[in-house]
Amino acid sequence: MASIEFRGVVKVYDKKNLVIDDLNLLIEDGSFTVLVGPSGCGKTTALRIIAGLEEVTKGSVLIGDEDVTKKEPGDRDVAMVFQNYAIYPHMTVKENIEFGLVNAKVPKAEREVVVAAVLKQVGLERHVDEKPSKLSGGQRQRVALARAISKKPRVFLMDEPLSNLDAKLRNQMRRELVELHNKLKTTFVFVTHDQIEAMTMGDCIVIMCDGRIRQKGAPQRVYNDPDNVFVARFIGDPGMNVYPMEGGGFFGFRPRKVGFAGSGDNGAGVDASGDDGPADNASGDDAVSWPGRVAAKEILGSEVLYCVKTKLGDVMLKTSSAGRGMDDLATVSVPRKNLVFFDQNEDRVRDENEIRRLAGGRLGA
Amino acid sequence: MRFFRSHAALLFLLPALAGILIFIIYPIAYSFHISFFDWDMISGKKTFVGFGRYEHLLGDPKFIQVIVNTVVYMFSMVAVTVALALFLAAWLNKSSLVHNLAQTAIFTPHIVSTISVVLLWMWVMNPDIGLLNYVMEKMGVDRLLALFGIKKMMWLESRTTALFSFIVIGVWKTLGYNTLVLLAGMQSIPGQIYEGAALDKASSLRKFYKITVPLLSPSLFFLLIVNVTSSFQTFESVNVISKGGPLNSTNMMVHWIYQTGFEFYRISDSSVGSVLLLLIIGLATYSNFRLLSNKVHYQ
Structure with missing residues (x-):
C-alpha cells in the first residue's frame, strides 16, 4: 500500500504535443481514485507514467515516499490491467499468472499457492490450464485481474479495463472491482472516459481536460458542487x-x-x-x-x-x-x-x- | 438440368483440375512408371526391371554423395537463414533511418534474379581477382590462414570449400525474404503484451524467448517448410557455377536429375532420382508437421 504523488509532471510527445501540463496530484494511500476525462485529456498518459511505461519530460513521480521517476516498470511494485487485457495468448491461464512470479523469483511451492488463491478469488479455478482463446471477454478480463492481484502490488493501475465488456458484465465487474478494493485495501487508480464508471466506483474522482486537472474530490461533491463549467457539463447524465x-x-x-x-x-x-x-x-x-x-x-x-x-x-x-x-x-x-x-x-x-x-x-x- | 445443378461445382473446378491433372499428377505418375523400367533413349527399348534402377543407384557412391550434399545444404540453409533472420528481424524491429536502410539492403538480394546473384558471387569468390580474397589479404587474414597451411582460399573451386561457398551464396539470397516475413510477424504482436511483460519484470532476453519467439511460431513454421522445400530444389546456382563439380562436391538432387536425364539421356535413372526427391521432401514436410505443429501457436 502506498500513496502516489505527481510533482510538477510535464509530458510532451515528439517535442511538440503537450499532453500533461504541470500535473500536481496526490493520490491517497488506499483510495480508489478514478482519473476521468474526454479522450486526449492525458488521463491514460498519467496512468502510464505511474506504471513507468512512459517517461516524464519534467517533474517527478513518487510511490510511497520513494521517487520512482527513473525506475523500470518491473521495479515499481505496481500492477496494471490493460484495456485489451494484454494477457499472453500462447500461455495457459496458470502460466499467464505465473510469468511475473517466475520473473520475480518466487519459489515454485509458493507460486502454486498464490496461483490457486487468486484463481479462486476471480472464480476461474476451472480454467487453470486453458488458453485465453478459449475464454470469453469477461474471463480474459479476470485473468488480467488475477495476474495483477498475484503480484500483491502496492498500487493497482487500470486503464479502461471495462470498456471492452458488454453493458451487463460491465455493471457486474464494476461491483466486483469495488468489492476487491474493499478487500485488498490497496491503492487503486482507475482510468475511464465514462463518468458513470467514475461516479459509481471511485471514492475520489480526478476530472482532467487538456492535460490539466479540472477538479478533484468525492463523487457527490464533484456532482453537487462543480468548480467550473467543464466539470459541470462532464459529470452527470446528462x-x-x-x-x-x-x-x-x-x-x-x-x-x-x-x-x-x-x-x-x-x-x-x-x-x-x-x-x-x-x-x-x-x-x-x-x-x-x-x-x-x-x-x-x-x-x-x-x-x-x-x-x-x-x-x-x-x-x-x-x-x-x-x-x-x-x-x-x-x-x-x-x-x-x-x-x-x-x-x-x-x-x-x-x-x-x-x-x-x-x-x-x-x-x- | 438436374445433373448440372448437382455437378456444377465440379464443372467450375474443371479447368483448374485439368491443369493439375495434366501438369502435376500425370508427370508424377509417369515418373514412377519410368523409374521401374530400363529405357534406352537411343534404341527406344524399354525393359521392366522393377526396383533394379533403385538398387543400382542407391549402391552408387556418387549418387549417395548427391543426396548427402543436398541434405547438408538444406540443413545448413534452413538453420542459418532462419536463425539469422530471427535476430536480424529483432534488431530491425524499430523505425529509424538506419534500420530502414538496413532493411532495404538485406531485402534487395531477394528481388535480384538468381543468375545475377550467382554471377556476382562468382566474381566475389574468384580466388585471383575476387573481392573476398582481396579484402582478406588487406585485413591480413591470409597470413592467419598460412599458419594452417592454406595458401589461398579457392572457394568455389576447391572440393572442401565449394559446398560451403554455395551455402554462403544461398544464405545471402534467402536472408532478406526470411527477415521480412519475421519482421512482419513481429510487428503484428501487440505492443501492450510487451508492456505487460515489462510490468511482469521480464528481462529483454526473456521477453524474446518467452513472448516474441512463441508468438512468431506461425511465421517460423512457414519459413521452415518453405526453406526446406526450396533448398531441396536448388538448381540454378549449381547449373551456372559448377555443374556439380569439383568432383561432384556441389551436385544436388534437382541438378543431378536434370543432368542425368537431359544431358546423359539416362531417363530411367533421372526418374528414380525424381521419385526419391519427392519422397524425401514429403518425408521432411510430414515430419515437420508431426514434430512441430503442436508447438505452433495460432492466434
Whole structure:
C-alpha cells in the first residue's frame, strides 16, 4: 500500500504535443481514485507514467515516499490491467499468472499457492490450464485481474479495463472491482472516459481536460458542487445545462433541478406539480422560466429525459412524469436557489453577495 | 438440368483440375512408371526391371554423395537463414533511418534474379581477382590462414570449400525474404503484451524467448517448410557455377536429375532420382508437421 504523488509532471510527445501540463496530484494511500476525462485529456498518459511505461519530460513521480521517476516498470511494485487485457495468448491461464512470479523469483511451492488463491478469488479455478482463446471477454478480463492481484502490488493501475465488456458484465465487474478494493485495501487508480464508471466506483474522482486537472474530490461533491463549467457539463447524465449570461459569465442547473411550469403547455392538462422531482412547484417569484417546445423525449424507465428547445438553447430536463409528447409547447422553470453561477473564465462563483446579485438579474437574454 | 445443378461445382473446378491433372499428377505418375523400367533413349527399348534402377543407384557412391550434399545444404540453409533472420528481424524491429536502410539492403538480394546473384558471387569468390580474397589479404587474414597451411582460399573451386561457398551464396539470397516475413510477424504482436511483460519484470532476453519467439511460431513454421522445400530444389546456382563439380562436391538432387536425364539421356535413372526427391521432401514436410505443429501457436 502506498500513496502516489505527481510533482510538477510535464509530458510532451515528439517535442511538440503537450499532453500533461504541470500535473500536481496526490493520490491517497488506499483510495480508489478514478482519473476521468474526454479522450486526449492525458488521463491514460498519467496512468502510464505511474506504471513507468512512459517517461516524464519534467517533474517527478513518487510511490510511497520513494521517487520512482527513473525506475523500470518491473521495479515499481505496481500492477496494471490493460484495456485489451494484454494477457499472453500462447500461455495457459496458470502460466499467464505465473510469468511475473517466475520473473520475480518466487519459489515454485509458493507460486502454486498464490496461483490457486487468486484463481479462486476471480472464480476461474476451472480454467487453470486453458488458453485465453478459449475464454470469453469477461474471463480474459479476470485473468488480467488475477495476474495483477498475484503480484500483491502496492498500487493497482487500470486503464479502461471495462470498456471492452458488454453493458451487463460491465455493471457486474464494476461491483466486483469495488468489492476487491474493499478487500485488498490497496491503492487503486482507475482510468475511464465514462463518468458513470467514475461516479459509481471511485471514492475520489480526478476530472482532467487538456492535460490539466479540472477538479478533484468525492463523487457527490464533484456532482453537487462543480468548480467550473467543464466539470459541470462532464459529470452527470446528462451534464448540467449551462448558458451564457448577458453581462458575461455563465449560469446553469442540473436536469433534475428543472421542471415544467403549470401553464403554457398545449392544454394536455398535465401539470408540473405532478412531478416528484426537486423541481416541484417550480413556479412563482422565486423561479425563472422559459417557454419552449419539446424536441426530444427519451424514456429511461423510471424517469423521462426531455430536450426542450427554448430561447436559452436546448434545456435537458429529467422528470418522473411522461406527460409531455414530442412538439408539445412547454415552459421550463427553475427555482432560483437551484441555479449555479460561473464567471467569464468559466470558474465557479462562490461569493454569496455576487451570487445574490447574479441570481436577481435577467437570465438568458 | 438436374445433373448440372448437382455437378456444377465440379464443372467450375474443371479447368483448374485439368491443369493439375495434366501438369502435376500425370508427370508424377509417369515418373514412377519410368523409374521401374530400363529405357534406352537411343534404341527406344524399354525393359521392366522393377526396383533394379533403385538398387543400382542407391549402391552408387556418387549418387549417395548427391543426396548427402543436398541434405547438408538444406540443413545448413534452413538453420542459418532462419536463425539469422530471427535476430536480424529483432534488431530491425524499430523505425529509424538506419534500420530502414538496413532493411532495404538485406531485402534487395531477394528481388535480384538468381543468375545475377550467382554471377556476382562468382566474381566475389574468384580466388585471383575476387573481392573476398582481396579484402582478406588487406585485413591480413591470409597470413592467419598460412599458419594452417592454406595458401589461398579457392572457394568455389576447391572440393572442401565449394559446398560451403554455395551455402554462403544461398544464405545471402534467402536472408532478406526470411527477415521480412519475421519482421512482419513481429510487428503484428501487440505492443501492450510487451508492456505487460515489462510490468511482469521480464528481462529483454526473456521477453524474446518467452513472448516474441512463441508468438512468431506461425511465421517460423512457414519459413521452415518453405526453406526446406526450396533448398531441396536448388538448381540454378549449381547449373551456372559448377555443374556439380569439383568432383561432384556441389551436385544436388534437382541438378543431378536434370543432368542425368537431359544431358546423359539416362531417363530411367533421372526418374528414380525424381521419385526419391519427392519422397524425401514429403518425408521432411510430414515430419515437420508431426514434430512441430503442436508447438505452433495460432492466434
